[in-house]
Amino acid sequence: MTDFLLGHYAYWFTILVLAVGLYGILVKRNLVKKTIGLSIFQAGIILFFVAISTKWNASVPIKVKGSHVSEAANFMNPLPQTLMLTAIVVGVATIGVALTLLIAIYKRYETLDEEELLEKFQ
Amino acid sequence: MTRPVDSPIVVYGSRLLSPYIMLFGLYVIFHGHYSPGGGFQGGTLLAASLLLVRISSGSKIAQIQFSDMFTAPMAVVGVLIYFFTGLIAILAGGQYLNYELLPLGDMHGAELRYWGILFVEVGIGLTVMGILVSLYDNLVIGEDND
């Protein structure tokens, strides 16, 4: 039981972060808050990928003097870290695009509230 | 960005700190082969050093440090460095982005891959820096009243 908890608690915290992000996307009415929810959701996914790249009794995937790459058990998996490294920067850029679109919407409709926007569209 | 306070401590502190953050960003890019780092992280640090001055002393004054005319061309240069690194490998008779065929002196094999990765990282760093600064500059357009 303790082993199960220790092996899975990181996943549950990740799911909590995902739920908070989804709450922001679905329930909040302000578009800026929805964007913040999107960002939190993305942070949850990045946390999940970083969490599964862990390996006990292993070090970061950098060869230092005296370590041998033939013993792969001494190094963590470099693939999830690489993927998330690019995902973080791409995420920042896409959040920038979202804010850009929000500014364009605000300039045109003078509001960022979802319901008011739907009324003004008609 | 409109400035709520006009504190010389903030302005001079950020001005003092900015070159050191920039230096650390360059270190992270060029030492990325041996320690955690690389183009993405170093480019973000370079962008942070420019954004620090832009936020603390306003976009107008920050143009003296780095003009917003150069941000988008810098990103283009970064993409082109990456693209042409791959294209030169094709012209030398190999596959796209196969660094082993880059015409670089009398090195071969793994040595050439080492240098190919370095070129690519520099390209990524330039693009990330240019785009992050350009996004900030465009987001605060028209809000800088001082």
Added chain:
Amino acid sequence: MNKVINLLLIIGFTGVLLYASMDLPYRGSPDNPMNQPESMTGTTVAGHYYVEKAYKDAHTPNMVTVVLGDYRSMDTLGEQTVIFAAGIIGFLILRRRKKNKEDS
């Protein structure tokens, strides 16, 4: 009414994910399928291959850099293009805003 549906959706989403996480392998255990040299279908696991061959292929101690810049370099070119496209989108949309302001 809408709000109730949304909250139910969130609770359902969390429940499904919690149920799915029960079957995930223990985090960090060396017995995970991800940490084995061979996958269940008999092919080499990517992470294992990268750890073993990265230094030999590129003489670069940082394996993350090798995977980013060499093995998956085409992927990184795509990511860089995405970042570039994001910046150009911001440039195109917001520069026009300034021009319109000056006109009016």
